[in-house]
Amino acid sequence: MKxxxxxxxxxxxxxxPGSNPHQRYSIEKRWTGxxxxxxxxxxxxxxxxxxxxxxxxxxxxxxRRGVATLPLILESHKPLDGAILxxxxxxxxxxxGASEYTIGKGIELCLIELEKYLPAERxxxxxxxxxxxxxxxxxxxxxxxxxxxxxxxxxxxxxxxIAKRRGNAFLAAEDYVKANDADEEHMDEAGHEILADVIAKxxxxx
Numbered sequence: 001m002k003x004x005x006x007x008x009x010x011x012x013x014x015x016x017p018g019s020n021p022h023q024r025y026s027i028e029k030r031w032t033g034x035x036x037x038x039x040x041x042x043x044x045x046x047x048x049x050x051x052x053x054x055x056x057x058x059x060x061x062x063x064r065r066g067v068a069t070l071p072l073i074l075e076s077h078k079p080l081d082g083a084i085l086x087x088x089x090x091x092x093x094x095x096x097g098a099s100e101y102t103i104g105k106g107i108e109l110c111l112i113e114l115e116k117y118l119p120a121e122r123x124x125x126x127x128x129x130x131x132x133x134x135x136x137x138x139x140x141x142x143x144x145x146x147x148x149x150x151x152x153x154x155x156x157x158x159x160x161x162i163a164k165r166r167g168n169a170f171l172a173a174e175d176y177v178k179a180n181d182a183d184e185e186h187m188d189e190a191g192h193e194i195l196a197d198v199i200a201k202x203x204x205x206x
Contacts, residue, residue, distance in 0.1 A: 002081040004203065005045045006032045007070065007110075009090055011129065011187055012048030018182030022050060029189050034196035039203060045077050053090045054106030056098070064090070067106065070113045083114050084199065086126035086173065088155050089185070092148040100154035108162055120167035124202050127159040128152070129173045129191070132184020140183050169202055 006012055014030035016023045027033035036044040051064045058064045066087050074080070087110065091103040098106075107125070114123050131152045136144045156172040163170035176198050180188040187195065 002042045003045055003077065003079070004042055004082040004084065005047060005073070005077060005080050006035075006084045006086075007047045007066070007073070007114075008084075008086040009048060009052040009128075010050040010185075011089070012046070012086060013050055014048065014192070015050060015186050017180035017186040017188055025189065025192065029192060031187070031192040031196040031199070034193055035199055035203070038196060038200045042081075042203065045080070047073055051090055052087060053096070054087050054103060054110055056091055056096045056106070058090075067109045067113060070110055071116075074113065074117050078117060080117060082122040082124070082203065083118055084124045084126065084203075085110060085114065086128060088159070089128045089131065089152065092131065092152045092155075093143045094145040094148060095143065098151070100151050100158045103151070103155060104158040104162055107159060108166070111162070111166060111168060115166075121169060124169040124171065124199065125159055125163045126170075126199075127156040127172045127174065129177050129179050129187060132179050132181070135179075135184035141185055144185075171198060171202060 014025040016025055032044050032046045051058055051061045052066050053064055055065055055067050088103050091098050131149045135141055160170055177187055177191040177195050179185050
């Protein structure tokens with residue numbers, strides 16, 4: 001049986017939009033679980049974490065730097081036959097002040113770690129869904145700002161160029177799925193189903 005790592009943030013963890021305190025979709029409803037069911041002979045190694053960034057340290061929630069924890073996870077789950085990488089949303093938070101290009105450098109550092117264990121073409125880089133235009137409101141997620149929305153909207157172009165240059169597979173989640181209106185940040189059940197279906201088509205060629 002093949003083993004594929006799914007490495008991401010709260011949209012990989014399966015956070016239910018608007019839930020407070022945060023609640024999680026069951027494995028049957030998360031895109032990782034749905035993907036597991038669709039592929040059958042593939043084990044999806046689920047590694048989603050709320051607040052995970054590419055390289056930025058969250059002073060309020062430690063151990064969220066994706067590039068720092070990735071080596072341990074890769075060692076723990078080797079050998080792997082492939083990986084899915086979907087990070088970048090949390091990097092758009094105002095506290096980091098990062099541009100789309102800086103976030104791109106962060107995602108590339110994660111790719112470098114993955115490529116120590118996998119050929120580039122066996123890594124699927126996914127640019128995240130778009131943040132909603134008013135995600136920054138106090139009733140939603142004020143850790144983001146108007147600039148966050150603008151930066152998130154530019155990640156697709158940056159990630160696509162990186163994947164092309166490095167030889168990674170690529171898809172843009174925003175082309176298929178949007179954030180639920182409840183928090184303008186996370187996918188609903190329908191979104192998880194759609195994303196799993198799109199990813200399955202990429203994985204099937206590995």
